[in-house]
Amino acid sequence: xxxxxxxxxxxxxxxxxxxxxxxxxxxxxxxxxxxxxxxxxxxxxxxxxxxxxxxxxxxxxxxxxxxxxxxxxxxxxxxxxxxxxxxxxxxxxxxxxxxxxxxxxxxx
Amino acid sequence: xxxxxxxxxxxxxxxxxxxxxxxxxxxxxxxxxxxxxxxxxxxxxxxxxxxxxxxxxxxxxxxxxxxxxxxxxxxxxxxxxxxxxxxxxxxxxxxxxxxxxxxxxxxxxxxxxxxxxxxxxxxxxxxxxxxxxxxxxxxxxxxxxxxxxxxxxxxxxxxxxxxxxxxxxxxxxxxxxxxxxxxxxxxxxxxxxxxxxxxxxxxxxxxxxxxxxxxxxxxxxxxxxxxxxxxxxxxxxxxxxxxxxxxxxxxxxxxxxxxxxxxxxxxxxxxxxxxxxxxxxxxxxxxxxxxxxxxxxxxxxxxxxxxxxxxxxxxxxxxxxxxxxxxxxxxxxxxxxxxxxxxxxxxxxxxxxxxxxxxxxxxxxxxxxxxxxxxxxxxxxxxxxxxxxxxxxxxxxxxxxxxxxxxxxxxxxxxxxxxxxxxxxxxxxxxxxxxxxxxxxxxxxxxxxxxxxxxxxxxxxxxxxxxxxxxxxxxxxxxxxxxxxxxxxxxxxxxxxxxxxxxxxxxxxxxxxxxxxxxxxxxxxxxxxxxxxxxxxxxxxxxxxxxxxxxxxxxxxxxxxxxxxxxxxxxxxxxxxxxxxxxxxxxxxxxxxxxxxxxxxxxxxxxxxxxxxxxxxxxxxxxxxxxxxxxxxxxxxxxxxxxxxxxxxxxxxxxxxxxxxxxxxxxxxxxxxxxxxxxxxxxxxxxxxxxxxxxxxxxxxxxxxxxxxxxxxxxxxxxxxxxxxxxxxxxxxxxxxxxxxxxxxxxxxxxxxxxxxxxxxxxxxxxxxxxxxxxxxxxxxxxxxxxxxxxxxxxxxxxxxxxxxxxxxxxxxxxxxxxxxxxxxxxxxxxxxxxxxxxxxxxxxxxxxxxxxxxxxxxxxxxxxxxxxxxxxxxxxxxxxxxxxxxxx
Numbered sequence: 001x002x003x004x005x006x007x008x009x010x011x012x013x014x015x016x017x018x019x020x021x022x023x024x025x026x027x028x029x030x031x032x033x034x035x036x037x038x039x040x041x042x043x044x045x046x047x048x049x050x051x052x053x054x055x056x057x058x059x060x061x062x063x064x065x066x067x068x069x070x071x072x073x074x075x076x077x078x079x080x081x082x083x084x085x086x087x088x089x090x091x092x093x094x095x096x097x098x099x100x101x102x103x104x105x106x107x108x
Numbered sequence: 109x110x111x112x113x114x115x116x117x118x119x120x121x122x123x124x125x126x127x128x129x130x131x132x133x134x135x136x137x138x139x140x141x142x143x144x145x146x147x148x149x150x151x152x153x154x155x156x157x158x159x160x161x162x163x164x165x166x167x168x169x170x171x172x173x174x175x176x177x178x179x180x181x182x183x184x185x186x187x188x189x190x191x192x193x194x195x196x197x198x199x200x201x202x203x204x205x206x207x208x209x210x211x212x213x214x215x216x217x218x219x220x221x222x223x224x225x226x227x228x229x230x231x232x233x234x235x236x237x238x239x240x241x242x243x244x245x246x247x248x249x250x251x252x253x254x255x256x257x258x259x260x261x262x263x264x265x266x267x268x269x270x271x272x273x274x275x276x277x278x279x280x281x282x283x284x285x286x287x288x289x290x291x292x293x294x295x296x297x298x299x300x301x302x303x304x305x306x307x308x309x310x311x312x313x314x315x316x317x318x319x320x321x322x323x324x325x326x327x328x329x330x331x332x333x334x335x336x337x338x339x340x341x342x343x344x345x346x347x348x349x350x351x352x353x354x355x356x357x358x359x360x361x362x363x364x365x366x367x368x369x370x371x372x373x374x375x376x377x378x379x380x381x382x383x384x385x386x387x388x389x390x391x392x393x394x395x396x397x398x399x400x401x402x403x404x405x406x407x408x409x410x411x412x413x414x415x416x417x418x419x420x421x422x423x424x425x426x427x428x429x430x431x432x433x434x435x436x437x438x439x440x441x442x443x444x445x446x447x448x449x450x451x452x453x454x455x456x457x458x459x460x461x462x463x464x465x466x467x468x469x470x471x472x473x474x475x476x477x478x479x480x481x482x483x484x485x486x487x488x489x490x491x492x493x494x495x496x497x498x499x500x501x502x503x504x505x506x507x508x509x510x511x512x513x514x515x516x517x518x519x520x521x522x523x524x525x526x527x528x529x530x531x532x533x534x535x536x537x538x539x540x541x542x543x544x545x546x547x548x549x550x551x552x553x554x555x556x557x558x559x560x561x562x563x564x565x566x567x568x569x570x571x572x573x574x575x576x577x578x579x580x581x582x583x584x585x586x587x588x589x590x591x592x593x594x595x596x597x598x599x600x601x602x603x604x605x606x607x608x609x610x611x612x613x614x615x616x617x618x619x620x621x622x623x624x625x626x627x628x629x630x631x632x633x634x635x636x637x638x639x640x641x642x643x644x645x646x647x648x649x650x651x652x653x654x655x656x657x658x659x660x661x662x663x664x665x666x667x668x669x670x671x672x673x674x675x676x677x678x679x680x681x682x683x684x685x686x687x688x689x690x691x692x693x694x695x696x697x698x699x700x701x702x703x704x705x706x707x708x709x710x711x712x713x714x715x716x717x718x719x720x721x722x723x724x725x726x727x728x729x730x731x732x733x734x735x736x737x738x739x740x741x742x743x744x745x746x747x748x749x750x751x752x753x754x755x756x757x758x759x760x761x762x763x764x765x766x767x768x769x770x771x772x773x774x775x776x777x778x779x780x781x782x783x784x785x786x787x788x789x790x791x792x793x794x795x796x797x798x799x800x801x802x803x804x805x806x807x808x809x810x811x812x813x814x815x816x817x818x819x820x821x822x823x824x825x826x827x828x829x830x831x832x833x834x835x836x837x838x839x840x841x842x843x844x845x846x847x848x849x850x851x852x853x854x855x856x857x858x859x860x861x862x863x864x865x866x867x868x869x870x871x872x873x874x875x876x877x878x879x880x881x882x883x884x885x886x887x888x889x890x891x892x893x894x895x896x897x898x899x900x901x902x903x904x905x906x907x908x909x910x911x912x913x914x915x916x917x918x919x920x921x922x923x924x925x926x927x928x929x930x931x932x933x934x935x936x937x938x939x940x941x942x943x944x945x946x947x948x949x950x951x952x953x954x955x956x957x958x959x960x961x962x963x964x965x966x967x968x969x970x971x972x973x974x975x976x977x978x979x980x981x982x983x984x985x986x987x988x989x990x991x992x993x994x995x996x997x
Contacts, residue, residue, distance in 0.1 A: 023137075023138065024138040025138050025141050025142060025145075041138065041139075041142060042165075063137070071137030071140050072137055073137035073138060
């Protein structure tokens, strides 16, 4: 399996968290909420598109229901491959993080 | 709120245009949501700036993307074009050939039309330059001439300040068309010799190469010559200051040969000016011999006056100022003749209209004819049309073979317009090849056309901006009109049906193609009919008895020493007759085929009064003329020496002349008439049958035959067929005895007379060439098209033959639909051709009735040629061994 970049990881996780409401804007917000980094839309779109091309996420066309104009929007969801990748990642990280103790007052 | 939405419409729309279709689906809604969020968080101004920035940021990417892919597609399209050309070489060659011929013909016509229509516009300020002409109505008749009395120019110069410059241009009177110029051994007759006021150089653009326009023509006996003339007489010597001996007739009773000093060299006259010059002689020269030139208001003959008006002077206003001079002339005339002049007026003709629009008496050269401009343009258009139709048809035929390409392109995302542009581009590439080939054809065509139409258009004329622009327009029009239909057809294919292998020839396409083939053959039939009618009319005119004999007649024109000739013609004649092989000699003022200039007036009775006079053309002759030309008498007798004083007392007229005088051929005999031109009174002793002096284009003119010295100009010798070369040698010797130093020039009447139908012959030849080329192109086009169909249907044919059809049946099956096309073409073309030829024939006094055979022949030839094209192909296809066609899949 190809290794995912850091950003791809974050996007993939965000998509997982958001479940059925994952699209460009919400993904960006989600990442902001968890990591505090305010990425631009373009910075999010690139890994998102890459994940999509490589089959980690599936997409469907939808409408932006929360917004009055009902413009077309692409929603994303984890594919099986994406899910498997996350599982594997978690396994790997768990091993990698073994024995690491969070020092007091520190946050990533 | 509305306003804000409007403000954001632009960047949103812009973004949408920049993004590909997929991306729009992805992000369009997102952009809007982000925008809304941003408005809420950071205010609308920030949000607007942001969205603009986003649009701007995506621009470079968009552009590289666009250029990269367009270039890639262009390269691809070009290689596909070349590949398809190479694959269908025959098809490609026919297309290029057809277009090239059409384009070459159009180029020639463009050059011709530009040449005709740009006459005299190269003179600076040409819109202010006019020629003064006059119109006068007297008891005798109405005249409109490009002539003015000599003093008019003087009066304008002295009294009318609105004219910036004024100058006269006057030909040598008696021998204007053949001025003998001598320098040592170089002796030539010059045609374009003029007396001019020096001010002409301020009016017309006649640039000096040597000498100065201001001083060159100030003194008598000075001459300015063109560069070409200078080379002719002086070779490499510097001509300035040297002298030329020029023989001129000042109408003072004798010709004068004097030395003239060359004081200037000017550039040769261009082809597109109505005023062509080789030698310009100073006006003081003429004034020295004809001092009345500046005073005599009653004498018009061939004196042209050019005037350049000041800025903001309207020609109408200026013409009004000329009225007092007109009135003066009218009252002078009334005093002299005893009858008032009904009308006398001057009018101004714009310089640039002189070639195409003016047709007065005393023009400086034959004027252009819009009629031929139209006919030639139309002919070129027709042949271009045939070429384009070929292109369209062959491309549309090929469409079936290229349907897969279209299918793939569309499946891979090519839009319809992408395809249209690709195929249009392809047709432009082919048109480009056709233009290259056309330039090669052009050099051939141009010399042929120049010889036919009597023009002097050169290859260099292509460099004129007007011509270049027309060529570019022609290129685009041909490229687009020929490429549009195939491009639309090809791009309309549906990928699904193509890839499912459905038949792509398409019913609708076939209808258009058949219509095109139909019109192609209709044009061919039309042109063949026109050609045939022109030629039949020519044969008719040439073959019909003219009322005089023109075989073996040698014509010698006396251009120099005319006085000597007129007083000694009897002796000269008998000297010529002493040579072997000459059976007859006669002298006359004109010979058949020449226009008899002017008309002369005859008054019944013993005195001449302008009133009630009859206008007849005068032919002065000797006793032998009627016998020598074999003209038959309708009544009375011919001139006879034995009768005693025919020279002093006898006229002969033709039948038309008798009618003009108001008599029958019988009753006119014995009537007494006085002629205006010599004021002699003679009686009519004979009437000849009508003879067609000028051919059959016009009806017979009333002609008066008169034994009179004053107008004699030509010698006609009848030769014995068996010893022509010996006779010629003798004639040359006798000529040298009587006209020493005058170049010996002769012509045969047959050839001279041929020029009467010159324009018709030109048109006939041109039409023959055009229809020949047209048929060739149409034949090739049909051949190529049928070749393709035969190939497409070879399996069907093979199966039919396997099942038992004969070769003939199969061939017939393919031929059938083309037969009906050609028949329909005939039905369309024949009435049109009939109308066109009828219109043309109306201009002839004696004409043929183009009957059934002409139309039948034209139709049959088109039919046979179409059949040949079809059958050649279908028989081949039908004869092939079915196994070969069916084996491969």
